[in-house]
Amino acid sequence: MRVPAYLLRHRVTVEPYLGDGAYGPQYGPPVTDVPALVAAANRMQRAADGREVLSTTTVITAPDLICPPGSRLTLPGGRTTTAITTADHSAPGLPVPACTEVSCE
Structure with missing residues (x-):
């Protein structure tokens, strides 16, 4: 069971992080108009390198989103x-919806 589409009221753009290149971070082609639920809430998160980082936004999407840490997201307000x-x-097997949760800076 997937998260119901009627709950994903916002639209975001995701540019998947590909790695660092000679001139800085490299991103894949932008995926536009991704249905999402965006919530502004401050939470402490542990980043991939072990740092504690304040997450100011949580984005919930369908379970097939490809968004590795370091990806760039454009939120509905343009941020x-x-x-x-x-x-x-x-x-x-359980009656709970599957989803992808992305914590953002």
Whole structure:
């Protein structure tokens, strides 16, 4: 079971992080008009390098989103942010919706 589409009221743009190049971070082609639920809430997150980072926004999307940490997201208000962590939530056989949760700076 997937997160119901009627709950994903916002639209975001995701530029997947590909790695660092000679001139800085490299991003894949932007994926536009991604249905999402965007919530502004401050939470402490542990980044991939072990740092504790304040996450100011959480984005919930369908479970097939490709958004590795370091990806660039453009939120509905036009603010651009960076993904700190990405978590895939699923519970096969249970009546709970599967989704992808992205914590952003």
